Amino acid sequence: xxxxxxxxxxxxxxxxxxxxxxxxxxxxxxxxxxxxxxxxxxxxxxxxxxxxxxxxxxxxxxxxxxxxxxxxxxxxxxxxxxxxxxxxxxxxxxxxxxxxxxxxxxxxxxxxxxxxxxxxxxxxxxxxxxxxxxxxxxxxxxxxxxxxxxxxxxxxxxxxxxxxxxxxxxxxxxxxxxxxxxxxxxxxxxxxxxxxxxxxxxxxxxxxxxxxxxxxxxxxxxxxxxxxxxxxxxxxxxxxxxxxxxxxxxxxxxxxxxxxxxxxxxxxxxxxxxxxxxxxxxxxxxxxxxxxxxxxxxxxxxxxxxxxxxxxxxxxxxxxxxxxxxxxxxxxxxxxxxxxxxxxxxxxxxxxxxxxxxxxxxxxxxxxxxxxxxxxxxxxxxxxxxxxxxxxxxxxxxxxxxxxxxxxxxxxx
Amino acid sequence: xxxxxxxxxxxxxxxxxxxxxxxxxxxxxxxxxxxxxxxxxxxxxxxxxxxxxxxxxxxxxxxxxxxxxxxxxxxxxxxxxxxxxxxxxxxxxxxxxxxxxxxxxxxxxxxxxxxxxxxxxxxxxxxxxxxxxxxxxxxxxxxxxxxxxxxxxxxxxxxxxxxxxxxxxxxxxxxxxxxxxxxxxxxxxxxxxxxxxxxxxxxxxxxxxxxxxxxxxxxxxxxxxxxxxxxxxxxxxxxxxxxxxxxxxxxxxxxxxxxxxxxxxxxxxxxxxxxxxxxxxxxxxxxxxxxxxxxxxxxxxxxxxxxxxxxxxxxxxxxxxxxxxxxxxxxxxxxxxxxxxxxxxxxxxxxxxxxxxxxxxxxxxxxxxxxxxxxxxxxxxxxxxxxxxxxxxxxxxxxxxxxxxxxxxxxxx
Numbered sequence: 001x002x003x004x005x006x007x008x009x010x011x012x013x014x015x016x017x018x019x020x021x022x023x024x025x026x027x028x029x030x031x032x033x034x035x036x037x038x039x040x041x042x043x044x045x046x047x048x049x050x051x052x053x054x055x056x057x058x059x060x061x062x063x064x065x066x067x068x069x070x071x072x073x074x075x076x077x078x079x080x081x082x083x084x085x086x087x088x089x090x091x092x093x094x095x096x097x098x099x100x101x102x103x104x105x106x107x108x109x110x111x112x113x114x115x116x117x118x119x120x121x122x123x124x125x126x127x128x129x130x131x132x133x134x135x136x137x138x139x140x141x142x143x144x145x146x147x148x149x150x151x152x153x154x155x156x157x158x159x160x161x162x163x164x165x166x167x168x169x170x171x172x173x174x175x176x177x178x179x180x181x182x183x184x185x186x187x188x189x190x191x192x193x194x195x196x197x198x199x200x201x202x203x204x205x206x207x208x209x210x211x212x213x214x215x216x217x218x219x220x221x222x223x224x225x226x227x228x229x230x231x232x233x234x235x236x237x238x239x240x241x242x243x244x245x246x247x248x249x250x251x252x253x254x255x256x257x258x259x260x261x262x263x264x265x266x267x268x269x270x271x272x273x274x275x276x277x278x279x280x281x282x283x284x285x286x287x288x289x290x291x292x293x294x295x296x297x298x299x300x301x302x303x304x305x306x307x308x309x310x311x312x313x314x315x316x317x318x319x320x321x322x323x324x325x326x327x328x329x330x331x332x333x334x335x336x337x338x339x340x341x342x343x344x345x346x347x348x349x350x351x352x353x354x355x356x357x358x359x360x361x362x363x364x365x366x367x368x369x370x371x372x373x374x375x376x377x378x379x380x381x382x383x384x385x386x387x388x389x390x391x392x393x394x395x396x397x398x399x400x401x402x403x404x405x406x407x408x409x410x411x412x413x
Numbered sequence: 414x415x416x417x418x419x420x421x422x423x424x425x426x427x428x429x430x431x432x433x434x435x436x437x438x439x440x441x442x443x444x445x446x447x448x449x450x451x452x453x454x455x456x457x458x459x460x461x462x463x464x465x466x467x468x469x470x471x472x473x474x475x476x477x478x479x480x481x482x483x484x485x486x487x488x489x490x491x492x493x494x495x496x497x498x499x500x501x502x503x504x505x506x507x508x509x510x511x512x513x514x515x516x517x518x519x520x521x522x523x524x525x526x527x528x529x530x531x532x533x534x535x536x537x538x539x540x541x542x543x544x545x546x547x548x549x550x551x552x553x554x555x556x557x558x559x560x561x562x563x564x565x566x567x568x569x570x571x572x573x574x575x576x577x578x579x580x581x582x583x584x585x586x587x588x589x590x591x592x593x594x595x596x597x598x599x600x601x602x603x604x605x606x607x608x609x610x611x612x613x614x615x616x617x618x619x620x621x622x623x624x625x626x627x628x629x630x631x632x633x634x635x636x637x638x639x640x641x642x643x644x645x646x647x648x649x650x651x652x653x654x655x656x657x658x659x660x661x662x663x664x665x666x667x668x669x670x671x672x673x674x675x676x677x678x679x680x681x682x683x684x685x686x687x688x689x690x691x692x693x694x695x696x697x698x699x700x701x702x703x704x705x706x707x708x709x710x711x712x713x714x715x716x717x718x719x720x721x722x723x724x725x726x727x728x729x730x731x732x733x734x735x736x737x738x739x740x741x742x743x744x745x746x747x748x749x750x751x752x753x754x755x756x757x758x759x760x761x762x763x764x765x766x767x768x769x770x771x772x773x774x775x776x777x778x779x780x781x782x783x784x785x786x787x788x789x790x791x792x793x794x795x796x797x798x799x800x801x802x803x804x805x806x807x808x809x810x811x812x813x814x815x816x817x818x819x820x821x822x823x824x825x826x
Contacts (some may be wrong), residue, residue, distance in 0.1 A: 089555050136554055142502050144554040148588035153566070154579065156587060166567065174569060174594070175561035177587050 014039055016279075017074055022223075023278045024067075024271045026199045029206070029222040037193060037221065044076040047192035047208075047220070049132075049183060049201075052087030052107050055114045058244040059305070060228040060237030063272045065121045067196050067225055072126050079128045079190055080118060082111055085136035086179060107131070117247060120309055135189040136182060147181050150214050151207070156180070159203040180204045184211040192220045199224045228272055231257060232390050233265045233339055234409040241410075242391050251310045255318035258302035260393030262339045262407055263294040270301055275308075325378075326395075335395070335403040342408040346387040349374075356406050358398040365398075373399050427452060429692075430487055435636075436691045437480075437684045439612045442619070442635040450606060450634065457489040460605035460621075460633070462545075462596060462614075465500030465520050468527045471657040472718070473641040473650030476685045478534045480609055480638055485539050492541045492603055493531060495524055498549035499592060520544070530660060533722055548602040549595060560594050563627050564620070569593070572616040593617045597624040605633045612637045641685055644670060645803050646678045646752055647822040654823075655804050664723045668731035671715035673806035675752045675820055676707040683714055688721075738791075739808075748808065748816040755821040759802040762787075762794070769819050771811040778811075786812050 018035050022028060037044055048064055055061075068078040090101035102110075115129065139147070156177045157166055165172050184207030187195055192212075195205050205222040212219045227236040230243025237244045245257045261269065270281045288294050299319060307315035338356045340347065347355075350365035353374070359365040368374050369384045375397040388394075390410030397403050431448050435441060450457055461477055468474075481491040503514035515523075528542060552560070569590045570579055578585050597620030600608055605625075610618050618635040625632045640649040643656025650657045658670045674682065683694045701707050712732060720728035751769045753760065760768075763778035766787065772778040781787050782797045788810040801807075803823030810816050 085555070086558075089558050139554045141549055141552045141554055141557040142498070144557050145499075145502050145588045145591055148591055149586045151587050152584040153570075153575075153587055153590065154582070154584060157566075162566075169567075171565040171567060173562045174564050174566055174590050175558045177566065177590070178558055178561055181587065 020278055021067075021070055021074070023070070024063075024225065026224045026226045027202070027222075028224075029209075031221075033219075034194065034221045034223075038074075044071070044193040045190060046071045046076050046078045046194045046196065047081055047187060047190050048078070048196045049081045049083050049186065050114065052082050052084040052102060052110055055110060055117060056239065056246065056248075057117050058237055058239060058246045059269075059273060060230070060244065062121060062247065063225050063228050064196055064198070065118050066273055066275075067223070068127075069121050069123075069275075071194070072123055076194075077128065078122065078126070079130055079192070080114070080122070081186060081190070082107070082114065082129065082131050083183070083186075084131045085133040085182060088133060088137075120247070130190070132182070132186045132189070136185075139185075144178065147185055147211075148178060150211060151177075151181060153177070180207045181211070184208045187220050188212055188215045188217060191217060193218075194221045194223060196223050196225060198227055200227070226272070229265060229268065231261060231393065231407065232409045233262050233407060235390075247309045251306045251314040251318040252321050254309065255302045255306050255315070255322050258305060259298055259322060260337075260405060260407060261298070262337050263298070264339070266294065266298050266301060270297075274301060274304060276304075335405055337393070337405045337407070339407045339409050342388075342390050342410060344410070346389040347408060349381070349386040349388060350384065352388055352406060352408075353396060353398060356396060356404045358396060358402045358404055368398050433691055434480075434483055434487070436483070437476075437638065439637045439639045440615070440635075441637075442622075444634075446632075447607065447634045447636075451487075455606075457484070457606040458603060459484045459489050459491045459607045459609065460494055460600060460603050461491070461609045462494045462496050462599065463527065465495050465497040465515060465523055468523060468530060469652065469659065469661075470530050471650055471652060471659045472682075472686060473643070473657065475534060475660065476638050476641050477609055477611070478531050479686055479688075480636070481540075482534050482536075482688075484607070485536055489607075490541065491535065491539070492543055492605070493527070493535070494599060494603070495520070495527065495542065495544050496596070496599075497524075497544045498546040498595060501546060501550075533660070543603070545595070545599045545602070549598075552598075557591065560598055560624075561591060563624060564590075564594060566590070593620045594624070597621045600633050601625055601628045601630060604630060606631075607634045607636060609636050609638060611640055613640070639685070642678060642681065644673060644806060644820065645822045646675050646820055648803075660722045664719045664727040664731040665734050667722065668715045668719050668728070668735050671718060672711055672735060673750075673818060673820065674711075675750050676711070677752075679707065679711050679714060683710075687714060687717060689717075748818055750806070750818045750820070752820045752822050755801075755803050755823060757823070759800040760821060762799040762801060763797065765801055765819060765821075766809060766811060769809060769817045771809060771815045771817055781811050 014035075018038055021034070021038075022031065028034060046068060048068055068080070072078050084102070084107045087102040087107055088104070111129065111131075115124070119127070157163055159180070162172055162176075180203060183204045186192075187208030188211050192208065195208050197205050202222070202224050205224065209219040209222060229235065230237035230241060231245070232243045235241055235243060239246070245254055249257070258269070267281075267285060270276070270284070274281060276284075284297055284300075288297055302322075303315045303319055306318050340352065340355050349369070350362035353359045353365040353368075354362050359368060365374070366384050369381060372380055372382065374381055377394050378397075388408055390408045393405050393407035395403060395405050427448075431451055434447070434451075435444065441447060459481060461481055481493070485491050497515070497520045500515045500520055501517070524542065524544075528537070532540070570576055572593070575585055575589075593616060596617045599605075600621030601624050605621065608618050608621050615635070615637050618637065622632040622635060642648065643650035643654060644658070645656045648654055648656060652659070658667055662670070671682070680694075680698060683689070683697070687694060689697075697710055697713075701710055715735075716728045716732055719731050753765065753768050762782070763775035766772045766778040766781075767775050772781060778787070779797050782794060785793055785795065787794055790807050791810075801821055803821045806818050806820035808816060808818050
């Protein structure tokens with residue numbers, strides 16, 4: 001009986017481990033293989049490739065690193081692979097002036113920055129940072145020709161972006177066909193058991209499986225992670241869209257930005273970013289369903305993330321500051337959080353106030369602005385023609401009592 | 414007056430030099446550029462690439478070497494480039510078992526064989542033999558990626574054979590896109606002024622022009638030479654088709670094979686293979702037009718070629734032997750030479766004799782065979798069901814007086 005119970009416990013633990021590793025993943029090829037390898041009890045080699053260009057990480061980037069952490073927590077070997085081989089080449093077509101060849105010194109500097117940033121999430125002792133120039137430079141031109149022989153042009157043209165560009169008459173330079181092969185070969189060189197990447201990397205991750213097969217290796221499990229939405233809750237987080245939370249942002253700013261996301265997005269951030277276990281998050285969600293104020297869950301999330309990239313003390317300060325700011329402005333900390341869709345042209349302030357139920361009509365809105373009764377983040381506004389664009393959220397106030405935290409969601413893209 | 418006459422002579426000499434270099438060429442890009450460079454008086458670098466696989470040259474291969482000789486005769490630098498870089502790689506897709514990677518020792522052995530063979534046509538002192546592994550190995554994998562960035566997939570797919578294979582769903586391995594780039598880069602490395610190749614090489618020769626332009630060099634003139642037809646007068650000369658004349662064949666055999674080509678093909682062989690000038694050949698043709706026996710022109714051609722690959726004495730012996738053989742058999746040395754078309758299934762002997770006007774009907778043919786009155790190359794035949802396949806020519810004889818030298822021409826392919 002005791003033996004059976006112990007075996008049952010192992011099975012349960014295995015199931016839970018697998019569930020935790022699969023948490024938030026977009027797609028896993030093949031989940032069954034992953035389960036088998038985990039059951040094998042061997043330390044798996046988990047490969048994740050990163051660009052060698054200057055890292056300026058935001059929370060979106062940390063989704064993958066967070067997933068690496070989950071593997072690491074279960075005793076597996078994670079490999080943070082910097083794709084410096086392509087960085088050393090730059091954009092040889094010369095069309096992209098911003099992609100000049102990088103020097104080894106620049107790459108090593110960027111690697112140091114990466115280390116400083118990723119070890120806020122990963123265990124430095126248990127992380128292998130590697131560079132693919134190690135094997136790619138050694139491969140030589142003849143070796144690269146041999147590698148290129150292992151895949152066909154037709155299959156390469158099946159990759160979504162290549163297919164579209166080819167069909168649309170947009171040029172694809174021949175060397176672009178070599179990069180997926182290089183990335184795939186990295187899995188061979190590392191004998192990867194698992195490779196993680198964004199959903200946009202699926203073709204390249206599968207290339208790793210293909211090449212490993214050709215080189216007589218066991219094929220890696222491929223896991224794609226979704227691209228995290230930014231503050232607008234719709235488009236993927238990106239610095240150029242201005243909807244990002246940089247991991248080097250000051251504590252108060254980071255805290256405020258996280259508090260500005262909608263209650264719905266909050267759960268996605270928990271899923272993809274929180275160090276809490278899936279089980280703990282499920283429990284929290286249950287409590288919110290039973291009446292707990294979602295604001296308190298969001299405060300916990302903001303506190304966890306600020307503590308991660310700064311310190312527990314910074315997180316506590318930021319939390320206090322955030323709450324005080326609202327008290328000072330006489331703002332209720334539990335005001336409604338509203339997401340509004342918005343087109344490329346933005347949303348006029350009067351329409352915004354109406355759609356957020358802060359006024360009953362746009363004419364009331366215009367009148368209130370004229371009376372000086374409308375504030376955005378505590379600042380009185382007077383411009384009735386103000387147009388608000390998609391991006392991070394703000395607190396809108398009409399008169400003394402009416403408040404809403406409003407996030408404008410751009411129409412995708 | 415004397416000055417003008419001298420200038421006119423120079424112009425005439427230039428024109429004649431250009432005409433000799435262009436003789437027999439299928440296409441020249443650009444002829445005007447070639448004329449300008451020749452007029453510039455500089456020693457031109459003339460590049461011709463050859464396969465590193467074991468050379469077993471036949472007359473078809475020597476068309477290019479003969480053209481090199483014409484450049485050499487006018488004082489230019491010819492470069493016999495052995496494409497050993499690709500040979501060292503072999504067929505990395507592993508689909509072609511006969512294309513295993515070659516060792517440097519094998520390549521050097523083949524180069525020695527090449528030297529021994531080509532210097533029967535070229536001046537050894539004035540010929541540079543080079544190997545593209547010299548720069549291609551040094552280029553490294555990063556260099557090869559940069560090279561691959563200089564051409565697009567779409568333009569690569571415009572190459573005839575790639576286009577057909579892609580449209581027909583036949584696989585093209587990615588490395589096949591690298592080989593034209595390598596060949597083109599060879600022209601950059603050598604700063605070639607002119608590149609010669611077979612008509613099937615046109616795309617690759619143009620790649621040389623393209624890359625030279627990108628590397629800021631003056632673009633090479635491209636000259637394609639036709640593929641020499643074999644003994645059947647229709648299909649290109651090829652060992653696998655059995656219609657070839659190997660340059661290592663014994664003198665008598667070589668002589669006899671050349672004598673077996675049709676009178677029409679004889680002029681093409683003169684054009685593409687004879688060391689006689691274009692003017693001399695034109696004069697000879699004129700004389701045949703005025704009644705000279707074409708057999709005598711053919712004897713001269715056979716003598717010239719046997720002397721080239723063996724010796725003048727061998728040529729004289731072969732000529733004597735050839736004439737005696739015919740005299741012994743009571744065969745007239747000036748019998749008609751007939752070309753007959755033939756399908757894949759070959760031609761029954763009775764039809765052959767009728768079509769060659771040796772009999773008036775197939776029934777006469779069958780009767781004559783039964784009577785033992787039909788000979789092929791002097792041997793009596795008895796098999797009335799004999800089917801003759803496309804290939805080299807034979808002498809057919811019916812009775813004592815009727816003779817014809819018949820060449821069966823396969824239907825292309």
